[in-house]
Amino acid sequence: MDEIKQHRRICDIVFSRAKGRQAEALIMSGENSLTRFAENTISQNVSERSLNIRIRIQEGGKIGLASLNHTGEKEISAAVDQAVEIMKAQTPDKKLLPMASPMKTPKTAPGVFDQATAEITPAQRGMKVRELADACKKRGLKASGIISNEVYGVTLGNSNGVFQTYRGTEANFNATVKAGEDFGVAFGVSHKFGDIPFKEVAERAIGKAEMARKPRAIKPGRYTVILEHCPAASFIICTSMGFSARAYLEGRSFLCGKLGQRVFGKGINIMDNSLDGPMAGMPFDFEGMPRQKVMLSEDGVTASLLHDRLSARDFGKGAKSTGHALPQPSGWSPFPMNMSMSGGKRSLEEIIKGTERGILVTQLHYINMLRPQTVDITGMTRNGTFWIENGEIAYPIKNMRMTESVVGALNRVEELSSDLKFTESDYGRKMYVPAMKIRDFHFSSGTEF
Amino acid sequence: MFDYCEKAIDILKSRRVDFGDIRIVEKKEQGLGVKNGRVAAADVSHSLGFGVRALVNGAWGFASSNELTPREVERVTGLAIEIAKASSLLKSKAVRLAPEPAYQDRWVSPFLIDPFQVSLQTKMDLLFAVDKILRKDKRIKSSIAYMDYDHVRKHLATTDGTRIEQVTLCTGGGCICNAVENGEIQERSFPAGNGRNMQQVGYEFIDALRMEERAEQVREEAIALLSAPQCPEGKMDLIIGGNQLALQIHESAGHASELDRVLGYEESFAGSSFLTTDKYKNGFRYGSPIVNLVADATLPGGLATCGYDDDGVRAQRWHIVKDGMLSGYMTNREFCGEIGLKRANGCNRADGHSSIPITRICNLSLMPGDWEYDDLIASTKNGIIMDNNKSWSIDQKRLNFQFGSEIGWLVKNGKITGMVKNPTYQGITPEFWNSCDAICNHKHWKLQGVVNCGKGQPGQTARMTHASSPARFKNVTVGVKAK
Numbered sequence: 001m002d003e004i005k006q007h008r009r010i011c012d013i014v015f016s017r018a019k020g021r022q023a024e025a026l027i028m029s030g031e032n033s034l035t036r037f038a039e040n041t042i043s044q045n046v047s048e049r050s051l052n053i054r055i056r057i058q059e060g061g062k063i064g065l066a067s068l069n070h071t072g073e074k075e076i077s078a079a080v081d082q083a084v085e086i087m088k089a090q091t092p093d094k095k096l097l098p099m100a101s102p103m104k105t106p107k108t109a110p111g112v113f114d115q116a117t118a119e120i121t122p123a124q125r126g127m128k129v130r131e132l133a134d135a136c137k138k139r140g141l142k143a144s145g146i147i148s149n150e151v152y153g154v155t156l157g158n159s160n161g162v163f164q165t166y167r168g169t170e171a172n173f174n175a176t177v178k179a180g181e182d183f184g185v186a187f188g189v190s191h192k193f194g195d196i197p198f199k200e201v202a203e204r205a206i207g208k209a210e211m212a213r214k215p216r217a218i219k220p221g222r223y224t225v226i227l228e229h230c231p232a233a234s235f236i237i238c239t240s241m242g243f244s245a246r247a248y249l250e251g252r253s254f255l256c257g258k259l260g261q262r263v264f265g266k267g268i269n270i271m272d273n274s275l276d277g278p279m280a281g282m283p284f285d286f287e288g289m290p291r292q293k294v295m296l297s298e299d300g301v302t303a304s305l306l307h308d309r310l311s312a313r314d315f316g317k318g319a320k321s322t323g324h325a326l327p328q329p330s331g332w333s334p335f336p337m338n339m340s341m342s343g344g345k346r347s348l349e350e351i352i353k354g355t356e357r358g359i360l361v362t363q364l365h366y367i368n369m370l371r372p373q374t375v376d377i378t379g380m381t382r383n384g385t386f387w388i389e390n391g392e393i394a395y396p397i398k399n400m401r402m403t404e405s406v407v408g409a410l411n412r413v414e415e416l417s418s419d420l421k422f423t424e425s426d427y428g429r430k431m432y433v434p435a436m437k438i439r440d441f442h443f444s445s446g447t448e449f
Numbered sequence: 450m451f452d453y454c455e456k457a458i459d460i461l462k463s464r465r466v467d468f469g470d471i472r473i474v475e476k477k478e479q480g481l482g483v484k485n486g487r488v489a490a491a492d493v494s495h496s497l498g499f500g501v502r503a504l505v506n507g508a509w510g511f512a513s514s515n516e517l518t519p520r521e522v523e524r525v526t527g528l529a530i531e532i533a534k535a536s537s538l539l540k541s542k543a544v545r546l547a548p549e550p551a552y553q554d555r556w557v558s559p560f561l562i563d564p565f566q567v568s569l570q571t572k573m574d575l576l577f578a579v580d581k582i583l584r585k586d587k588r589i590k591s592s593i594a595y596m597d598y599d600h601v602r603k604h605l606a607t608t609d610g611t612r613i614e615q616v617t618l619c620t621g622g623g624c625i626c627n628a629v630e631n632g633e634i635q636e637r638s639f640p641a642g643n644g645r646n647m648q649q650v651g652y653e654f655i656d657a658l659r660m661e662e663r664a665e666q667v668r669e670e671a672i673a674l675l676s677a678p679q680c681p682e683g684k685m686d687l688i689i690g691g692n693q694l695a696l697q698i699h700e701s702a703g704h705a706s707e708l709d710r711v712l713g714y715e716e717s718f719a720g721s722s723f724l725t726t727d728k729y730k731n732g733f734r735y736g737s738p739i740v741n742l743v744a745d746a747t748l749p750g751g752l753a754t755c756g757y758d759d760d761g762v763r764a765q766r767w768h769i770v771k772d773g774m775l776s777g778y779m780t781n782r783e784f785c786g787e788i789g790l791k792r793a794n795g796c797n798r799a800d801g802h803s804s805i806p807i808t809r810i811c812n813l814s815l816m817p818g819d820w821e822y823d824d825l826i827a828s829t830k831n832g833i834i835m836d837n838n839k840s841w842s843i844d845q846k847r848l849n850f851q852f853g854s855e856i857g858w859l860v861k862n863g864k865i866t867g868m869v870k871n872p873t874y875q876g877i878t879p880e881f882w883n884s885c886d887a888i889c890n891h892k893h894w895k896l897q898g899v900v901n902c903g904k905g906q907p908g909q910t911a912r913m914t915h916a917s918s919p920a921r922f923k924n925v926t927v928g929v930k931a932k
Contacts, residue, residue: 032907038714041541045532046511048500048803048907049525054492065492069515079495086491089569091577093487122510122535130539144717146906176717185717222932250591251629329489331482331593365720368840370853371871373634376931378851380844382720401842401849401875405931428908444929445875447849 003029003153004165006071011157013073014055017080021087022099023159024056026286026327030152031118035125038144040133045122054327057083058099061092063329097310102161105290109280117169117193118151124193125149132175132202141209145174149193154282162288168281171195174424175202176383177209181449182396184208185363185383187230187424208362208384215396217446218387224358224414225441226351226388229421231364231381232341233431236270238367238377238406240336243272243296245311245319247372254375254407255302264300264410267344271295272306272324274338278422278432281338284323291323296336300410308334343434344416351415351437353391358437360386360393364402367426375406378444379426403444412439450475450614453522454606457501460526461608466533468504468546470607471526472759473497473517474802479565482595483576486584489593491573498802503529507543508536511805546782547793549762551610556756558617559749560651564598567652572596575660582664583626588672590629594664596622596655597647611761619752619912620654621647621898624664628671635674635855635870639663640897641692642837642855647898647912648750670856673868680857680872682928686829687874688921690836693854694815695897695915701878702735702742703810703913704904705847706769707796708778710808712787718906720845723878724775726788733775736882741816742770744779746795751812752898752912753798759806762795769813773883781808800909807905814916818888825887825921832860833927834919835872851875851929875926884923893918 007027014025029051036044054067057080064087066079125147136143149171157163173188173196186204188196227235239254247253255263273293274281283291287309295303307315308325311334324334352360367379381399388394417435425431450473461469475497482490499522500513510533512525564572576594583592598620605613623646625638640646640658648654689697705722709715712726724733736742746764748754755764760782768776780790781797797806826834835854843850857872858865894916902911 034907035536036717036906037539038716039541039712040539042508042536042539043714044511044805044807045509045536046805046907047513047528047532049512049514049516050803051515052496063488063491065490067492067494067496069496069498075495079493082493086493086569089573090488090491091573095487122532123538126535126538133539142713144713146717148906174717178713178716183716250627251634252591252627256632329487331484331489365845366842368842370840370873370931373632374931378840378842378929378931380842380849382845399844399849401844401851403851403929403931408931442932444851445849445926447844447846449846449848 007155007165010053010071010076011163013076014080015159017077018057018159022058024099025157026054027155028052030150032148032150034146034148035122035129036146037129040136040143042126042129055079055083056328057087058096059087061094061096062087062090063096099158099160100162100287100289100309103288103290105164106275106283108166108283109276112168112191112280114169114192117149117171120149120193128198131198135202135206136177139206141206142178144176146172148172156286156288158288164284164288166282173198173201175205177205179209179213182209182212182215183383184212189422189424189430211386211393212384212396215398217398220400220443220445222440222442224355224437224439226355226358226360227436228362229423229433229435230425231361232433232436233423234364234367234426235406236341236433237339237425237429237431238369238375240339242375243306243336244334245305245307245315246334248305249311249314252372254373259302261302262300263302263407264297265413266300267416268297268300268410268413269342270297270339272336272339279338279340285325286327287325289321289323289325294322306334306336340432341434343418343420345418346415347419348417348435351417351435352388355388355391355437358388359397360388364426374408377406378403398449399447400443401445402442404442409438409441414439450604451606451612453499453517454604456519456522457526458606458608460523461503464530466503466505466530466608467507468608469502470605471499471501472802473499473604475602476599476801478599480597481572481576482593483580484593485591486580490595500799500802500805501526501529502805503533504544505530505533506537508533508540509544510536513803544783545786547785547791549782549792552757552761552763553612554756555614558649558754560618562652564620564652565600579624579660579664582661583624583668586668586672588628588630588675589626589668592626594624594660605759605761607761613757613761615756617649618651619647619649620651621645621900622655622658624660624667626668626671628675630675633675635671636839637667637671637855638837639667642839645900647752647900648896649752649754650750674856674870677868677870680869680928684924684926686832686921686923687925687927688825688829688832688834688919690834690919691895691917692837692897693835694917694920695899696838696841696852698742698813698815698915698917699810699899700841700843701847701850702769703813705878706778707808707810708780708784708788711778712784719904723846723848728775729788734773734883735770735775735879736773737885738773739818739888740770740773740882740885741768742813743816744769744794744811744813746811748812748914750896751914753812753914758795758797759799760793760797762793765795767794779808779810784808798911800911804909807909809911810902810913812914815888815920817891817894817918820887820889822889822893822919825889825919826860826865827863829860829921830862833872834858834860848878850878873927873929875929881922884925885920886923887921889918
């Protein structure tokens with residue numbers, strides 16, 4: 001039985017067993033194959049197949065949920081019964097939203113699923129690891145990182161007639177190279193394994209590592225900084241929750257009291273778009289609503305909040321779902337999952353050439369929020385931090401801790417690169433971003449490495 | 450379940466692997482939550498699946514599946530072997546597992562009240578009541594009351610004869626609220642902030658929390674924080690309470706002592722560690738002489754407490770730091786030989802059937818000192834108390850850290866003089882632990898469960914417990930903020 005037929009069967013069992021109550025089945029499946037390497041050798045090699053069926057039952061303002069990872073009719077029916085039992089123990093909520101009705105959703109963008117990527121073998125991943133490891137061994141370097149290929153699917157069906165399915169693939173290459181006690185890193189990520197420029201990523205990581213040898217210490221303080229694409233993504237992703245209408249309603253957003261006003265500097269354009277382009281993904285959200293392309297910041301002015309159906313109702317003023325619901329109910333919903341940022345006029349190389357004095361950051365590590373009102377965050381530099389002098393990378397510097405307001409820093413952006421990348425970020429979420437040059441960036445302390 | 454195990458073991462043996470094992474994990478969870486007067490979580494989940502490890506020609510392969518059938522066991526076991534063969538094409542040295550006796554055993558964690566048997570009505574009524582108390586003031590813009598509990602049954606069979614069944618029950622709960630006024634937002638939680646709190650016990654944990662009584666205090670402190678002054682900037686003595694200290698232990702001692710990190714096997718993701726093996730061999734003062742950090746897989750109520758780890762190694766108790774000196778690591782059977790240990794400490798754990806076991810922090814606790822809490826305050830001239838973790842960040846070698854708490858209180862000339870908001874502190878790990886000059890006694894020693902420890906690729910989430918009593922650290926940089 002093919003996957004869609006299988007998922008229809010699961011939905012039918014759920015709806016039938018729910019006996020006229022509102023019912024929803026969210027089916028998430030996948031197979032993640034990942035080769036991990038360290039010290040120029042494969043250290044871990046896994047293939048994990050997973051399935052989760054999340055059942056939501058509603059009736060009379062009450063809600064109950066049950067999850068399982070089996071597809072047998074008996075087990076699914078038992079889970080529905082458990083959800084009903086939980087539901088019956090609830091206090092009625094007069095404001096509980098009924099489940100969504102079918103809506104026309106956009107077609108899935110081409111290119112998000114690649115059969116060849118789904119079928120990549122351990123041996124194929126191993127060959128790519130070997131190419132990197134051999135290149136490192138020749139130079140007396142050590143490689144670590146991952147190569148992975150993943151296929152995943154989401155099916156959402158409800159008893160009102162919603163039935164949406166999505167399948168995607170993703171391949172990742174993280175090359176971290178150690179030169180003595182110093183490091184360089186480069187990433188490759190794509191929906192297609194075949195589109196990852198393995199050789200180019202490997203050479204970039206090796207080049208960074210070799211440049212990073214013997215770093216010098218500089219004093220903490222304020223410096224002009226150039227965040228390469230990966231740290232720029234980590235930095236911008238910290239604004240995610242602030243664009244949620246739920247966070248806004250609860251006073252947790254940096255946009256509170258500033259909707260429609262200038263919050264960032266001119267030239268800062270941020271959007272969430274899963275429908276096409278480099279961040280294409282699921283065209284529907286976890287309520288079954290069509291995902292919309294939403295401008296979050298237009299030339300530094302906050303344009304729109306993100307909504308699910310519940311936040312739209314609570315917000316009022318004619319607000320409607322923008323298709324950003326997480327599985328319901330959720331304290332985190334709505335949420336942007338497909339953020340991107342527009343670029344500027346000059347390439348990263350040209351921006352470096354145009355910088356008299358500054359710091360080039362290859363990666364940020366372990367970022368955490370200090371204050372959501374101004375998106376104050378802290379985190380470390382990692383895997384290649386360099387001093388720029390008179391338009392050239394002069395020498396590597398020791399890692400430093402940044403303690404900075406993202407909102408404040410986005411008002412001090414001097415330039416965005418014209419070259420944009422679909423890149424990894426600190427916590428695994430991806431983003432399509434330019435590199436960013438920011439003045440007066442705050443580093444609060446240093447390290448000895 | 451052992452029938453499925455035997456099928457996998459037969460295949461592994463017939464294919465002449467160096468070593469192989471199968472874990473079948475069945476997990477039942479329930480999560481209940483009320484947010485802002487409405488149901489935010491009301492779900493039960495059940496999962497069953499298995500994972501197979503194969504060591505072939507000295508290299509690992511792992512495969513897993515949620516479909517527990519003889520045919521799927523055969524497919525997945527074969528796949529694990531094929532993956533191991535692919536791994537063996539690029540290996541610098543063969544993996545050799547440290548020996549461990551083969552055990553045939555059953556281990557069950559103790560509890561008094563099964564939370565699954567407490568009526569849903571009772572549990573939801575409690576959460577609605579707590580949430581209502583939190584929302585008694587209009588300045589509380591979001592409130593959450595929650596409880597979670599899970600029951601895990603695990604079968605482990607290895608090619609060297611181990612057959613172990615383990616059953617654990619864990620229970621957690623608490624409440625959180627956010628107060629908002631004039632653009633200011635402040636959070637308070639009980640008993641824990643980020644990551645919640647949980648113990649390997651039953652519903653007696655929820656009863657003991659007395660959440661309805663504590664919710665009043667949580668609400669009032671969140672509101673008081675709105676108008677409290679900012680945490681001052683500068684250097685002063687820092688007194689850390691149990692929840693914040695758990696985070697400090699976790700990040701600066703727990704992860705730093707994971708031997709896989711120390712040896713470079715986590716380099717590309719979570720990073721490595723400054724606690725290099727030369728320090729272990731030559732002697733390294735990690736902290737002041739009163740600092741004793743003990744790993745203990747037998748700690749009653751600890752979230753990492755077990756009979757055996759996922760390598761089949763029996764639970765142990767050992768020092769990571771003894772009288773201030775680095776004394777040990779978190780080890781598994783694969784890596785312990787690299788520092789000359791003949792036996793692993795039993796730290797190999799996976800977060801479920803679908804994940805490969807990796808080196809994990811065991812329960813790791815700061816042993817009590819001999820100070821009364823009142824004496825600790827009375828002897829502090831210029832200090833700040835911080836508790837309940839709010840933010841955390843530490844570098845890739847576990848040296849430079851910046852942590853933030855929900856709440857702080859200034860101490861002047863031996864007296865608590867007032868509350869401050871947004872307290873943060875920064876430090877370098879060994880300097881910080883060497884500045885520890887006082888640890889409270891056993892009367893203040895409490896368990897803090899960590900439920901959200903992320904590590905590995907693909908990512909896994911582990912649990913462990915860090916017990917401690919409040920401790921004082923001299924001359925610490927506090928009040929670091931974005932400028």
